[in-house]
Amino acid sequence: MMKRWLLPVFASFMIFAGAGTDSAEAATPKELTATAYKYIGVPYVYGGTTTSGLDCSGFTRLVFNQLGISINRTSSAQYSQGTAVSKSDLQVGDLVFYNTSGRGVSHVGIYVGNNKFIHSGTSTGVTVASMSTSYWATRYVGAKRIATFTEEAVQQTTEQVKDASIDFTVYASRGEVALQLAQVLGVNTSNTNSPFVDVKSDSKYAGATTALYNLGVFTGDANGKFNAGSPLTRSQMAKVLVEAFNLKMTNKVVHFTDVSDKSWDYEYIKILASNGVTIGQGDGTYGGSSYVTLKQLHTFIERASNLN
Structure with missing residues (x-):
């Protein structure tokens, strides 16, 4: 497998700030969503942790691992991490949790803004869903901020911004x-x-x-x-x-x-x-x-x- 040019400051990802929240200052919301979106279409597989198939927590863990952030394996275990945030204060990269089984936390996704989250659903695979639909709104449990993804200090146009983790003299945009x-x-x-x-x-x-x-x-x-x-x-x-x-x-x-x-x-x-x-x-x-x-x-x- 080709070697990726990963962010040279991975160490900053692993610095804990407060109640178990990683300070991912080297990763932006754009980098988080770009990493998550590249798995859209990957099918749901119970217990899946690879691009051949992902379950909900396998997907969130894979995305965070791609950014140098280690999180727990299951949705309930991920819910025990980070800092709780209210629904009105959600930021891109927060994990959102749902009760889809009737027995507590059983599903997790990643908030991507505009009241939407990306997740691996049992019938859809990795896809983007609206938190406002009746199904998800009635099953919402809460959210946790495991890492903080900050905006770039200097705003640039979409064309000027390149994924900071990729060397585009090697890889094709x-x-x-x-x-x-x-x-x-x-x-x-x-x-x-x-x-x-x-x-x-x-x-x-x-x-x-x-x-x-x-x-x-x-x-x-x-x-x-x-x-x-x-x-x-x-x-x-x-x-x-x-x-x-x-x-x-x-x-x-x-x-x-x-x-x-x-x-x-x-x-x-x-x-x-x-x-x-x-x-x-x-x-x-x-x-x-x-x-x-x-x-x-x-x-x-x-x-x-x-x-x-």
Whole structure:
């Protein structure tokens, strides 16, 4: 698996402040949500802790671990951590807890703002839900702040902000992927009225994102954002390439040990591999949660282009 350039100040994550709250000053709300959103679509699996399947607390623990913050394994154990916060004082990154079993705390998610939370639901997998719906509103137990995610001192535009944990001289941003695909596909990029709320008409990504959206290549996140300055996982890249080049399954079947047939990315990876666009990581795995490097991006696009 490719090495990620993680935040160089992980030590600051582990400093306890007050009643068991980590001071995650090196992580912003944007970094927290970007980390959580990359798992959207991963199916629910009871006891699941990997991208092949996640239960609710397995998901929250995985996201926090990605940011260097260690939390307990189960929802009830996570509820025993951190500092209690009222519903009216919720901040991005707070854990929200629910009683879905009738026997106390049995479900957990991560608050992402605007009265919404991201969680791994039994019938939905990882998705964003509204806390205002009758189901969740009547089952709400409380919230805990295990870590504080602070805003960046200097406000920047979405295009200027890059995930601080990623070296973009090595890894490909979503914006770079859009620009390269638009060029290779030869699509008309004159329409700059992008459907993504974070891509303005004068953005260098506007034409490319609009064209690729119309082709069904990029659909954005749950909040309608494109997130040009965020990285793309290998699983997401599989979907993007299959849609962009309209790839179909061939007679060649390739299996990867870390890709479950119940995973949201299974069909995309299977199609990509059957066309020889990817051969995996050389150890029998695909590495779907790893970020796509610029070198891999060039190779993937070149191979896919040569199929047409």
